[in-house]
Amino acid sequence: xxxxxxxxxxxxxxxxxxxxxxxxxxxxxxxxxxxxxxxxxxxxxxxxxxxxxxxxxxxxxxxxxxxxxxxxxxxxxxxxxxxxxxxxxxxxxxxxxxxxxxxxxxxxxxxxxxxxxxxxxxxxxxxxxxxxxxxxxxxxxxxxxxxxxxxxxxxxxxxxxxxxxxxxxxxxxxxxxxxxxxxxxxxxxxxxxxxxxxxxxxxxxxxxxxxxxxxxxxxxxxxxxxxxxxxxxxxxxxxxxxxxxxxxxxxxxxxxxxxxxxxxxxxxxxxxxxxxxxxxxxxxxxxxxxxxxxxxxxxxxxxxxxxxxxxxxxxxxxxxxxxxxxxxxxxxxxxxxxxxxxxxxxxxxxxxxxxxxxxxxxxxxxxxxxxxxxxxxxxxxxxxxxxxxxxxxxxxxxxxxxxxxxxxxxxxxxxxxxxxxxxxxxxxxxxxxxxxxxxxxxxxxxxxxxxxxxxxxxxxxxxxxxxxxxxxxxxxxxxxxxxxxxxxxxxxxxxxxxxxxxxxxxxxxxxxxxxxxxxxxxxxxxxxxxxxxxxxxxxxxxxxxxxxxxxxxxxxxxxxxxxxxxxxxxxxxxxxxxxxxxxxxxxxxxxxxxxxxxxxxxxxxxxxxxxxxxxxxxxxxxxxxxxxx
Amino acid sequence: xxxxxxxxxxxxxxxxxxxxxxxxxxxxxxxxxxxxxxxxxxxxxxxxxxxxxxxxxxxxxxxxxxxxxxxxxxxxxxxxxxxxxxxxxxxxxxxxxxxxxxxxxxxxxxxxxxxxxxxxxxxxxxxxxxxxxxxxxxxxxxxxxxxxxxxxxxxxxxxxxxxxxxxxxxxxxxxxxxxxxxxxxxxxxxxxxxxxxxxxxxxxxxxxxxxxxxxxxxxxxxxxxxxxxxxxxxxxxxxxxxxxxxxxxxxxxxxxxxxxxxxxxxxxxxxxxxxxxxxxxxxxxxxxxxxxxxxxxxxxxxxxxxxxxxxxxxxxx
Numbered sequence: 001x002x003x004x005x006x007x008x009x010x011x012x013x014x015x016x017x018x019x020x021x022x023x024x025x026x027x028x029x030x031x032x033x034x035x036x037x038x039x040x041x042x043x044x045x046x047x048x049x050x051x052x053x054x055x056x057x058x059x060x061x062x063x064x065x066x067x068x069x070x071x072x073x074x075x076x077x078x079x080x081x082x083x084x085x086x087x088x089x090x091x092x093x094x095x096x097x098x099x100x101x102x103x104x105x106x107x108x109x110x111x112x113x114x115x116x117x118x119x120x121x122x123x124x125x126x127x128x129x130x131x132x133x134x135x136x137x138x139x140x141x142x143x144x145x146x147x148x149x150x151x152x153x154x155x156x157x158x159x160x161x162x163x164x165x166x167x168x169x170x171x172x173x174x175x176x177x178x179x180x181x182x183x184x185x186x187x188x189x190x191x192x193x194x195x196x197x198x199x200x201x202x203x204x205x206x207x208x209x210x211x212x213x214x215x216x217x218x219x220x221x222x223x224x225x226x227x228x229x230x231x232x233x234x235x236x237x238x239x240x241x242x243x244x245x246x247x248x249x250x251x252x253x254x255x256x257x258x259x260x261x262x263x264x265x266x267x268x269x270x271x272x273x274x275x276x277x278x279x280x281x282x283x284x285x286x287x288x289x290x291x292x293x294x295x296x297x298x299x300x301x302x303x304x305x306x307x308x309x310x311x312x313x314x315x316x317x318x319x320x321x322x323x324x325x326x327x328x329x330x331x332x333x334x335x336x337x338x339x340x341x342x343x344x345x346x347x348x349x350x351x352x353x354x355x356x357x358x359x360x361x362x363x364x365x366x367x368x369x370x371x372x373x374x375x376x377x378x379x380x381x382x383x384x385x386x387x388x389x390x391x392x393x394x395x396x397x398x399x400x401x402x403x404x405x406x407x408x409x410x411x412x413x414x415x416x417x418x419x420x421x422x423x424x425x426x427x428x429x430x431x432x433x434x435x436x437x438x439x440x441x442x443x444x445x446x447x448x449x450x451x452x453x454x455x456x457x458x459x460x461x462x463x464x465x466x467x468x469x470x471x472x473x474x475x476x477x478x479x480x481x482x483x484x485x486x487x488x489x490x491x492x493x494x495x496x497x498x499x500x501x502x503x504x505x506x507x508x509x510x511x512x513x514x515x516x517x518x519x520x521x522x523x524x525x526x527x528x529x530x531x532x533x534x535x536x537x538x539x540x541x542x543x544x545x546x547x548x549x550x551x552x553x554x555x556x557x558x559x560x561x562x563x564x565x566x567x568x569x570x571x572x573x574x575x576x577x578x579x580x581x582x583x584x585x586x587x588x589x590x591x592x593x594x595x596x597x598x599x600x601x602x603x604x605x606x607x608x609x610x611x612x613x614x615x616x617x618x619x620x621x622x623x624x625x626x627x628x629x
Numbered sequence: 630x631x632x633x634x635x636x637x638x639x640x641x642x643x644x645x646x647x648x649x650x651x652x653x654x655x656x657x658x659x660x661x662x663x664x665x666x667x668x669x670x671x672x673x674x675x676x677x678x679x680x681x682x683x684x685x686x687x688x689x690x691x692x693x694x695x696x697x698x699x700x701x702x703x704x705x706x707x708x709x710x711x712x713x714x715x716x717x718x719x720x721x722x723x724x725x726x727x728x729x730x731x732x733x734x735x736x737x738x739x740x741x742x743x744x745x746x747x748x749x750x751x752x753x754x755x756x757x758x759x760x761x762x763x764x765x766x767x768x769x770x771x772x773x774x775x776x777x778x779x780x781x782x783x784x785x786x787x788x789x790x791x792x793x794x795x796x797x798x799x800x801x802x803x804x805x806x807x808x809x810x811x812x813x814x815x816x817x818x819x820x821x822x823x824x825x826x827x828x829x830x831x832x833x834x835x836x837x838x839x840x841x842x843x844x845x846x847x848x849x850x851x852x853x854x855x856x857x858x859x860x861x862x863x864x865x866x867x868x869x870x871x872x873x874x875x876x877x878x879x880x881x882x883x884x885x886x887x888x889x890x891x892x893x894x895x896x897x898x899x900x901x902x903x904x905x906x907x908x909x910x911x912x913x914x915x916x917x918x919x920x921x922x923x924x925x926x927x928x929x930x931x932x933x934x935x936x937x938x939x940x941x942x943x944x945x946x
Contacts, residue, residue, distance in 0.1 A: 228941060230944045238941075266940060268924050275723060281746075282719070285713045288720060289719060291724075444727075451706030453706075
């Protein structure tokens with residue numbers, strides 16, 4: 001037989017969802033690896049319920065992945081899904097409720113529910129399929145359960161591998177690559193498990209060849225460059241090792257914890273420790289103690305943990321002890337959306353600690369940057385004797401990106417601890433009167449004995465309570481930020497240096513914003529964008545850049561009141577967090593597009609926002625996104 | 630050998646190059662009659678006796694009167710935040726196990742706001758001398774009831790008397806998994822205090838020492854007005870804290886085997902008379918930092934790079 005007709009595409013987005021525990025995650029991650037190994041550009045996002053075993057066959061139980069595969073490198077999650085492979089109709093419905101599926105998508109769904117013993121399942125299956133057909137989707141019912149049962153007794157343990165084979169057929173992927181991926185995914189299991197998984201994958205592949213009318217070809221651009229694929233938390237963990245950290249002290253919290261899983265697996269081989277502390281407060285305390293004692297330490301957490309760490313943040317600032325905190329942001333306030341993305345901790349990172357506590361705040365904008373950012377953070381923390389907070393988020397943490405393999409030979413050689421004697425009377429805070437910088441003393445250095453204290457203190461480290469020395473100590477700690485700011489460069493502008501609209505982002509929204517800007521520019525809109533990596537101190541030149549655009553607005557994944565909402569006026573509107581900071585620092589009327597969808601922005605959503613905010617270009621293009629935010 | 634002869638010998642033979650002044654920094658600003666003075670002096674004596682270089686000692690504290698001690702002891706001191714001395718000390722131990730580590734806290738600091746760290750530090754069994762200076766009151770904040778305040782204590786937050794029975798911290802510590810050294814002493818027994826700190830100093834693990842003392846300003850009546858009328862019993866064992874015959878005027882001695890956890894639990898449950906001396910001792914438990922360091926060795930630079938490159942292979946596509 002001739003097999004499916006091949007359609008060439010430059011990119012495609014496929015979502016794979018099942019009940020939690022049914023293995024869609026594993027099918028999707030395996031398929032993503034197949035695409036990566038084939039050389040496709042790639043970005044994946046996890047779809048994760050908050051519970052381990054939520055009630056099955058409900059929208060809240062949907063678990064899986066979204067995979068964007070492309071001919072060229074991709075920098076974000078992409079727009080509406082073109083294919084959804086659902087193991088049941090409620091998992092499928094959850095994706096439509098999220099508003100992230102194209103109205104003409106191809107839907108693959110397990111057909112076992114059509115004739116299921118439970119009538120409610122039969123009914124809801126028919127209803128959901130009718131609805132999606134009416135939207136314009138093409139539905140293909142797959143005998144997923146039935147076919148899997150031909151090879152294994154328990155279809156729960158195998159459907160996903162059949163699904164993997166099916167996807168390989170749908171995307172015309174090399175089955176040999178898939179077999180290699182399976183062997184790697186199950187490398188800790190028995191050979192029997194691997195053989196069964198491969199058998200199911202082959203069966204799924206064959207079923208696809210026999211039954212698909214069409215299959216897709218997203219060509220890969222051949223490249224000689226060595227690449228790696230990993231998620232942002234893994235990149236942070238490997239980056240921490242490469243940056244020379246000695247200790248990571250943490251307390252389990254979603255979505256930060258998997259970084260410490262990776263570190264725990266290998267850190268001892270590099271002479272490092274992961275210390276799982278008794279609570280979030282102890283976690284930062286242990287890191288601070290280790291750092292004060294001369295080693296390099298970080299703590300990694302998420303929003304609720306950040307809240308608990310604020311008093312220790314103040315202590316790090318007051319004692320000028322170098323320290324790095326990674327905050328993998330999730331939805332808030334309180335427990336909020338533990339597994340989902342939000343950029344809600346910016347103001348907390350900047351101002352969470354009581355009193356005036358100047359510190360450095362940086363944000364990673366890509367998974368690749370998660371790898372490199374800790375080297376920068378460490379250097380700043382040690383040179384400036386400062387607290388550095390690195391912001392990541394749930395999107396970077398669990399998504400996968402393909403990037404150039406880091407060259408580890410650039411890793412600097414670590415100098416042994418300098419414990420040479422210092423002259424008696426050496427001051428622990430020998431502040432340079434201009435920059436506020438000082439050399440720190442390491443316990444063990446003869447001659448340097450003294451106390452460092454959480455109380456206000458003078459250059460000699462001793463507590464003092466008078467107004468003059470309180471003012472001076474504040475000044476010295478603050479001045480370090482100004483000194484650091486002098487070494488920063490203005491952000492690069494994506495697009496023209498002037499125009500009608502400037503979109504300002506920070507963190508992981510970068511890729512989606514830049515793609516949206518590119519789309520709008522093709523439509524004739526004079527729009528550009530910047531990404532701000534340093535949130536404290538802000539980079540120089542922002543006001544000058546802003547002044548070249550008719551309108552400036554931030555794009556953020558945090559809450560702002562919408563214009564037009566009841567009671568919301570110019571005086572009462574609460575802005576997105578970066579907008580708040582930029583309005584305060586530039587005294588410019590900076591607007592914001594700031595929402596809390598619990599998922600990354602799609603480029604078309606931002607493109608539509610761009611179109612809403614500029615004078616109508618010559619040919620007006622109607623907004624096409626119907627995504628809920 | 631008596632201390633005087635020993636001091637004389639050491640000075641003459643220059644066995645001990647350190648003087649007490651080597652461990653002194655600024656003049657303490659504690660109230661007159663406060664037990665903290667005695668603890669500081671005792672620590673300085675023990676440090677001199679052990680001939681320790683002050684730069685190789687780290688002293689960590691929390692917040693409260695007793696937590697000012699690192700300001701007055703010439704070491705590398707870290708005067709931290711309320712209740713959090715033990716996590717800082719744990720970080721120091723992991724980073725620099727070669728540094729002698731002292732932790733000083735008050736009763737509110739350790740037993741109340743730092744309660745979680747207290748329990749877990751004992752379980753970690755970090756190698757540190759942990760002194761809790763227990764005066765049964767929050768003093769620096771001007772007289773609020775603490776977890777160890779006796780029943781009925783009138784304070785600024787309990788003007789009509791406390792509502793609860795006091796906590797028995799010794800019972801909690803001895804009941805904690807992985808406990809390795811628990812002793813109790815008092816500032817009105819300076820020789821016993823010295824011997825106890827000396828004994829705790831040489832223990833490899835977390836030596837928990839509760840030091841009973843009154844607050845002359847806000848809790849002058851603590852412990853029977855600072856020991857004048859306080860029922861206690863000295864735990865007697867040739868391997869325990871030596872009992873100077875003069876001490877027996879304060880209370881009787883009683884045989885105790887501090888190596889037996891069941892005996893220790895019985896003693897720890899008793900508050901009247903208060904057991905003084907070495908309550909529990911297990912010298913064989915490994916310290917947390919020793920366990921961790923035995924499993925993590927920093928490779929040389931080339932091996933480090935080689936291993937990092939191999940890790941990259943796992944993620945290569």
